[in-house]
Amino acid sequence: MPDLVFKGTPQLETERLILRKLTLQDADDIFAYGSDPEVSRFMTWETHKSIEEARSFINIILDKYEKDEAGEWGIVLKSTGKLIGSVGIPRYDLKNKSAEIGYVLSRKYWGQGIMPEAVSRVLQFAFEEMGLNRIESCHSLPNEKSGRVMQKVGMSFEGVIREKIFAKNKYWDVKQYAILRSDWQKR
Numbered sequence: 451m452p453d454l455v456f457k458g459t460p461q462l463e464t465e466r467l468i469l470r471k472l473t474l475q476d477a478d479d480i481f482a483y484g485s486d487p488e489v490s491r492f493m494t495w496e497t498h499k500s501i502e503e504a505r506s507f508i509n510i511i512l513d514k515y516e517k518d519e520a521g522e523w524g525i526v527l528k529s530t531g532k533l534i535g536s537v538g539i540p541r542y543d544l545k546n547k548s549a550e551i552g553y554v555l556s557r558k559y560w561g562q563g564i565m566p567e568a569v570s571r572v573l574q575f576a577f578e579e580m581g582l583n584r585i586e587s588c589h590s591l592p593n594e595k596s597g598r599v600m601q602k603v604g605m606s607f608e609g610v611i612r613e614k615i616f617a618k619n620k621y622w623d624v625k626q627y628a629i630l631r632s633d634w635q636k637r
């Protein structure tokens with residue numbers, strides 16, 4: 451395992467996307483989707499009511515970049531230069547070489563395969579650069595479109611975990627997915 455876990459969160463690229471570190475200049479774009487209740491519906495965070503909430507999210511991430519604790523990338527559409535979402539590794543366990551991936555995309559861009567493209571690139575980074583062995587993700591039961599992303603990137607369904615998440619004043623059952631390094635190599 452390299453000393454620097456996220457290797458300084460380097461810029462990553464795919465056919466249509468640039469994945470790059472967030473900056474405070476991204477607050478307007480993050481607020482634009484963070485304030486959409488359809489986008490935040492199954493996220494653990496509350497719908498943003500003011501741009502300050504976007505700024506404080508970015509500040510938390512900037513602080514983590516300093517300590518190399520943040521695998522959080524802004525998703526920028528190459529064709530427009532606009533930041534339209536983010537993908538990240540909010541939790542990791544170096545002893546067991548495992549981590550969790552999470553993501554969010556502005557509603558206007560749903561249904562174009564953008565998130566599977568972004569998540570695949572981060573998985574490649576996690577396996578090939580970070581040396582991780584297992585990446586997992588979960589979604590609350592009704593959020594099947596997130597499950598579709600997990601399936602499209604080659605994650606396997608492992609089961610339902612009851613009341614794993616407490617958010618928005620209730621417990622949520624989730625569908626757990628994961629992909630192993632060996633699955634990734636077979637693809």
Ligand SMILES: CC(C)(COP(=O)(O)OP(=O)(O)OC[C@H]1O[C@@H](n2cnc3c(N)ncnc32)[C@H](O)[C@@H]1OP(=O)(O)O)[C@@H](O)C(=O)NCCC(=O)NCCS
Pocket residue numbers: 488489490492493553554555556559560561562563564565566588589590593594595596598599602
């Ligand atoms: C989940 C999410 C990231 C999917 O990203 P995406 O780039 O749209 O992914 P895809 O294009 O592969 O579409 C995935 C599924 O979304 C559904 N979908 C597609 N277009 C849609 C639209 N306009 N409106 C609603 N759902 C749509 C479809 O079921 C699709 O699956 P299919 O390709 O088998 O038909 C995105 O919907 C999102 O940001 N949702 C809110 C945040 C969230 O739930 N994050 C995950 C928390 S676990």
